[in-house]
Amino acid sequence: MSEADAIERVEKPVTAAQIRSELSELGVEAGDTVLVHASLSSLGWVSGGPQAVVEALQATVTESGTLLMPAHTGQFTDPADWENPPVPGDWVETIRETRPPFRPEATPSRGVGTIAETFRSYPDVSRSGHPIYSFSAWGSESDRVLEDHTLDYGLGPDSPLGGIYERGGSVLCLGTGHGTNTSLHLAEYLAAIDAQERTRHAPILQEGTRVEVEYRDIELDVSDFTELGAAFEAAVGCETGTVGAAETKLVDQQALVDFAVEWLESHRR
Template sequence: MGEHAAVAAVDDPVTVDRIAADLRELGVEAGDTLLVHTSLSELGWVAGGPQAVVDALQRVVTADGTIVMPTHSTQYSDPSVWMNPPVPDDWIPQIRESIPPFRPEVTPSRGMGAVAECFRDYPNAVRSRHPLYSFAAWGADAEDIVADHSFENAMGEESPLARVYDRDGSVLLLGTDHASNTSLHLAEYRADLDAGRVTETAPVLRDGERTMVEWTDIEHESGDFLVAGSTFEGQRPESVETGEVGAGTATLVDQPALVDFAAEWMADHR
């Protein structure tokens, strides 16, 4: 929603205190490992914008827990397959040769929302090294969750998603739905699927020098994520809590239960 609609959606400004209270009511607790996907515009008019959301999350989870957010930077994908919009063919070599190397500390995310972009730059937040599919984390286990993020199979077993799973973490969909739930990508790797593979390249910084790296990955598919997630909610209601944060719908999901369910569901339905 636009800013006029955001004002109209709430009777009072959505504050840090209100967001924190709503999160606790939903079931978020101190010490949780929480993988967060957000749409700030769905929460109504937030006093302080994305900073207020991050502050509230940190207040509730505390430094004894860990907050994780996707900070993907798809501007480092292959420009020859860009479609929205496509770029002229003669631009493609220039883009590949000139784009600055991915640097976790400074490279902006793309399409992840204002909250994730704000969060990645917070004090003591750390970010994984993957040039396309990085995650940022803050809190007790932040370093361990983002460490050694494999370029190959980037959302599989050697990814922050799997580290959240190992810690019996939760997914918080804050004004979003399962269509953007990255944990369902982990289910793709664990499902019995005959997924195709693609080769990716991107520039990174190594020993102060711009270096091209190449890796392979499965062909990710998110077209059925909404159906898979909705089916999970219907069949496993004990693993899901729903409520409101500000004006937005919020869903708190047991991540390991979701991934296990979705891996079987994808094997049966894809």
């Protein structure tokens, strides 16, 4: 979506104060633990862009709460598996050997949107150390939610997603749908479904040296997440509203994951 399209979506600029007010109306409160998936373009034209959105979210949750966003880095997956677009086969080994190692404090995220990438670089925001599935966090529980992020099964129970679940947190889909709702991946790990396991590798920095680490994971599948999310909303429900021009959902993460585990066990073979 172009900037002109964003202007056309709203009658007046969307401001940080407006975002705060509409988040509060939706049910986001000081002290909450909230995982945010956000699309800047869906909000319409925001005065101050992603910076205004990040600061409105922080002001709403406050330092007594905890704000998280994905900081994933798909550039560290195996280039032989890349599809959108693929790279020439004779590039694969060069990419594997020459890409810099993942560095939590410096490596940019990829594919998670400008709001999440802006948040990642903010003062007092911490980041977990997983080379593919890291999360950024700010607030009272940020370090504790991030500290036990294991290499194996990076979106499973021993990840920040599991930490949000344990704390009774929420998922805020700010102009996004369930197709990108990472908490549904937690359900994939917990459900008794036939998920293929793989061993993967990624470069990280250890004591100043580039090291290829090995970790285990399952084949994740988002193809039915939109259907799953619609079923959850019909059966359980969530808070819905509008922030700027964006259709927005505030979802109880425990309820979503518990529902998704049963749904996956019934619908996936």
